[in-house]
Amino acid sequence: MNAISRFFWFCSGVHISTLEKHSTEQNKYIGIGATIFFTGLFAALSGGYAMYFVFKGAEGAVFFALFFGIIWGLAIFNMDRYIVSSINKSASTNKQILQATPRILLAIMIGIVISRPLELKIFDKEIKERLKVSYLNNQRSNIDTLNAAFENKYAIEMGKLNDAKAQRDSMASAIKTDRQKLNFEIFGNKTTETSGVMGYGPYAKRKEAELKQREQNLDTLTADVRTLEKFIDSRKQFDGLMTEKLYTGKQLDSLANIAGFADRNWALGQLSFNRDGSRDTSTYLAVTFIGLLFIFFECLPVFVKLMSSRGPYDNSVENIEIAQEYESDKDKDFEIAAIDGVHDTRVSTEIEKRKNQLYE
Structure with a gap:
């Protein structure tokens, strides 16, 4: 326990002795030291997790x-340690708040940076589902864009193909209807367009000849349609439309x-919204x-230091600083006096003043 206590004292940036x-x-x-230590630990986990995604797949x-x-x-730990230890408890409350304000703002920024990768891990499953929907929608959009660009590029050829198909379908339908009428005429089915007399007469022979000619024309038109379709398919293959398919589940x-x-960061931001664009309040909160x-946890050491009252340790630290400053000024003043060859009365007065302040 003594070793652990001394370690956390070190983390808090105090003068241990x-x-x-x-x-x-x-x-x-x-x-305070434990809070700083665990803040650095969370920062290490967060930074390592973020860097893992940067090099994911590499050896x-x-x-x-x-x-x-x-x-x-270690960088965040050192920064937090400095932030907390640099707050001077001997100063007035307003001055302490003024000293802590930029440190709190810095702590907020650090908290945001630390929290984001950990949030990505916490919402990992939801992020993956949102990414799947996004990738599928993007692929569908890419296919639609390629098709639209292709149709615009080959608008003339596509127009000819559509016209030829419409003409072929119309001709095939008309031939089917006339073939049925011819059968009615041959087998003696009475309609408004047939005589009702069974047999293969002159009218039936003429209709048969006409149908054969039209069927030849249909065959020619069908061959033209196939030629145009083959050309369009070759162009789609060349432009990459044939290889673009929607993603499978795997x-x-x-x-x-x-x-x-x-x-993943984009998907995390999208979790706060439903698919219709409305805000998902529960996920957002x-x-x-x-x-x-995490932001509060990062700012906690600063808040604890600000809220803590001035104690015996702070008084001792201030006395040590005054003594060190006194010794430093004393050495400097004697050096100046030695150089000038005269022991300035003002130097002695200032030294005595600082000495009395230390003893008080």
Whole structure:
């Protein structure tokens, strides 16, 4: 426990030998040091997780994640340690608040940076589902865009093909109808257009000849349609339309698993909205409060230092600083006096003044 306490004292940035003389202050700085330590730990986890996505798929992804996570965690730890230790409790309340304001703003920025990668991990499943929907919609949009561009590029050929198909279908329908009428005429079915007399007479023979000619024309038109379709298919193959297909379930899972940091960050932002564009209040509040929690946790050491009253440890530190300043000024003044060859009365007066202040 003694080793752990001294470690947390170190984390809080206190003067350990001075703090050991004041047992009533020790627990306070253990709490401050522990908060700073765990803030650095969360920063290491956050930075390592973010870097893992940057190098995901590479052989050294885990190594780079661990290395950057340690560096980032130590950097945040050192910054928090400096922020807390630099607040001067001997100053007035307004001055302490003024000193802490830029540090709190910096802590808020650090909290935002730390919280984002951890939020990505917390909402990992929801992010993957949103990415799948996004990738599928994007693929469908790409296919529609390619088709629209192709139709615009080959508008004349597509127009000829559509006209030929319409003419073929119309001719085939008319031939089918006339073939049925011819059968009615041959088998003696009475209609408004047939005589009702069974047999293969001159009228039937003439209709048969006409139908054969029209069927030949239909065959020619069908061949033209096939030629145009073959040309259009070759152009689609050349422009890449034939290879563009909607993603399967396995492909969507694979894309979501290898998604980069930017895509996952975008998907996390989209979780706060429903598919119709309305805000999803529950998810929005969950994401917001998780971020605020990390921001508050990052600012907590500064708040604890500000809220804590001035104690014996702070008085001892101030006395040590005054003594060090006194010794420094004393050495400097004697050096100046030695150089001038005269012991200035004002120097002695100032030294005595500082000495009395220290003893008081």
